[in-house]
Amino acid sequence: MALSFSLSPSCLNTSMASGSASLMWFRKGLRIHDNPALEFASKGSNYLFPVFVIDPHYMESDPNAFSPGSTRSGLNRIRFLLESLVDIDLSLKKLGSRLLVLKGEPSQVLIRCLKEWDVKRLCFEYDTEPYYQDLDAKVKNYASAAGIEVFSPVSHTLFSPSDIIQKNGGKSPLSYQSFMKIAGQPSWASSPLSTVITSLPPVGSLRSCEISEVPTIKELGYEDIKQEELTPFRGGESEALKRLTEAIRDKEWVAKFEKPKGDPSAFLRPATSVLSPYLKFGCLSSRYFYQCLQDIYKNVQHTSPPVSLLGQLLWRDFFYTVAFGTPNFDQMRGNRICKQIPWKDNDELLAAWREARTGFPWIDAIMVQLCQWGWMHHLARHSVACFLTRGDLFVHWEKGRDVFERLLIDSDWAINNGNWLWLSCSSFFYQYNRIYSPISFGKKYDPNGDYIRHFLPVLKDMPKEYIYEPWTAPQSIQIRANCIIGKDYPKPVVSHDSASKECKGKMAQAYALNQKLNGLVSEEDLRNLRRKLDEEQKHEVKTKRQRKLPIGN
DNA sequence: GCATTGTTGACGAT
DNA sequence: ATCGTCAACAATGC
Numbered sequence: 001m002a003l004s005f006s007l008s009p010s011c012l013n014t015s016m017a018s019g020s021a022s023l024m025w026f027r028k029g030l031r032i033h034d035n036p037a038l039e040f041a042s043k044g045s046n047y048l049f050p051v052f053v054i055d056p057h058y059m060e061s062d063p064n065a066f067s068p069g070s071t072r073s074g075l076n077r078i079r080f081l082l083e084s085l086v087d088i089d090l091s092l093k094k095l096g097s098r099l100l101v102l103k104g105e106p107s108q109v110l111i112r113c114l115k116e117w118d119v120k121r122l123c124f125e126y127d128t129e130p131y132y133q134d135l136d137a138k139v140k141n142y143a144s145a146a147g148i149e150v151f152s153p154v155s156h157t158l159f160s161p162s163d164i165i166q167k168n169g170g171k172s173p174l175s176y177q178s179f180m181k182i183a184g185q186p187s188w189a190s191s192p193l194s195t196v197i198t199s200l201p202p203v204g205s206l207r208s209c210e211i212s213e214v215p216t217i218k219e220l221g222y223e224d225i226k227q228e229e230l231t232p233f234r235g236g237e238s239e240a241l242k243r244l245t246e247a248i249r250d251k252e253w254v255a256k257f258e259k260p261k262g263d264p265s266a267f268l269r270p271a272t273s274v275l276s277p278y279l280k281f282g283c284l285s286s287r288y289f290y291q292c293l294q295d296i297y298k299n300v301q302h303t304s305p306p307v308s309l310l311g312q313l314l315w316r317d318f319f320y321t322v323a324f325g326t327p328n329f330d331q332m333r334g335n336r337i338c339k340q341i342p343w344k345d346n347d348e349l350l351a352a353w354r355e356a357r358t359g360f361p362w363i364d365a366i367m368v369q370l371c372q373w374g375w376m377h378h379l380a381r382h383s384v385a386c387f388l389t390r391g392d393l394f395v396h397w398e399k400g401r402d403v404f405e406r407l408l409i410d411s412d413w414a415i416n417n418g419n420w421l422w423l424s425c426s427s428f429f430y431q432y433n434r435i436y437s438p439i440s441f442g443k444k445y446d447p448n449g450d451y452i453r454h455f456l457p458v459l460k461d462m463p464k465e466y467i468y469e470p471w472t473a474p475q476s477i478q479i480r481a482n483c484i485i486g487k488d489y490p491k492p493v494v495s496h497d498s499a500s501k502e503c504k505g506k507m508a509q510a511y512a513l514n515q516k517l518n519g520l521v522s523e524e525d526l527r528n529l530r531r532k533l534d535e536e537q538k539h540e541v542k543t544k545r546q547r548k549l550p551i552g553n
Numbered sequence: 554g555c556a557t558t559g560t561t562g563a564c565g566a567t
Numbered sequence: 568a569t570c571g572t573c574a575a576c577a578a579t580g581c
Contacts (some may be wrong), residue, residue, distance in 0.1 A: 428555030
């Protein structure tokens, strides 16, 4: 199908003076197709400078991090980004241009480029994340003072988050249904107009700016890591379009797609499209994806949002909108939509979870897949997120969020935080009595435990009767399976039955407090509740011990 | 105030 | 495979 997006005529001012230069600043939106900023930058300019800035904060090796990578990102995602940059560089070269890679604090680098190259027009995709809101404000301030035209279109999402918030009376909708009601159809949904870029203006003189090619992982200062320990997913627009074509070739699969029915244990052929990392970096346009889906839907009976494939794109927009409209969205404190809950500060439990040694094979296998692939099925994410927070360990969702943010190749600020709020029953979803069992949830999809055997080879010879609960295997079986529990594979860090019961009790008390104080729970209120819960637990342990004592002693 | 709804729980009965 | 039960939440709409 043709790429078909129109820009409103007012955006297309082609009467620029000759000799003018435009700068296209790539951040997300690492694609040529459906890229309004790139298109606008290339129109009516004699020179085009396509720039990507390597932000040391994001890219520089950090030996103190808990996994290989920078302070903010694991190596898998850094590599995915570099692959995406190589791909866009190749595409630009085919169009008579190239990618100019620079290093440094992005606003400083950008401002220097604008001066040096006498840029008259600066184009970049609008970004709703707080980091870019701050950064972009600096760059825009400079540009407007210097008389540089700025074009910053919303093209990462289907809708403009600020439009939706405005339509909803200044607040973002807080449920999917209310979001859907307000959103309606995207403005561009039925305006097919092909805008395939066939050539680009040449890159002008670079003067004294230091430009490099896209660096390799090694050049960024990282050790080479064994291929088999890295993600099987390759970055880039070409790969994204290939994956999309493959996914939508099976029209029946697209029409019948129901997210909650997917199999989280499928790893040879994942149950979902795995387009999320490409959407995250903008290697794939969500709007192009949307139009491809509509193309298929119009001829066949199909599932509907929220469970359909289209529904997944709308979830993405939903979280982007709430995240944009909610101050302190990424933390509990000061977040008006987040329940205040006295989470435990327990680094040992957190480390056990993060390092895949909780002793629950289903949980640990998922965490290994996260570390190796940087991707796991949505329901697998639910399992481990629920386990860490309200289900078993009662560790703060922000801690789990940090681990996902670092390791996922598709980690996306709005969506990741939104889902952690959801799974921890801090917002959006509140039925804390519905807990995923770390034993039976995986078993119902994969009774043989093939997923566990693949990601936890230490358990590969454990009989299927015990693979979800290896600590219950008789010693003789453990010996035969070459896996002694407590030595080769850990014992469970908690008993799921008692831990989940305890969690439910804590959630009930925390909810009651939030309700009583109308959500205005102070640090002190939370401290008091935490103390109360600790005392109750001590008492509980004591009475249990007493019950165990032989009668008559 | 009350009924309904909410992307995806576990478990047991049919 | 589909249902009711368990125990039970908040937001929404009437």
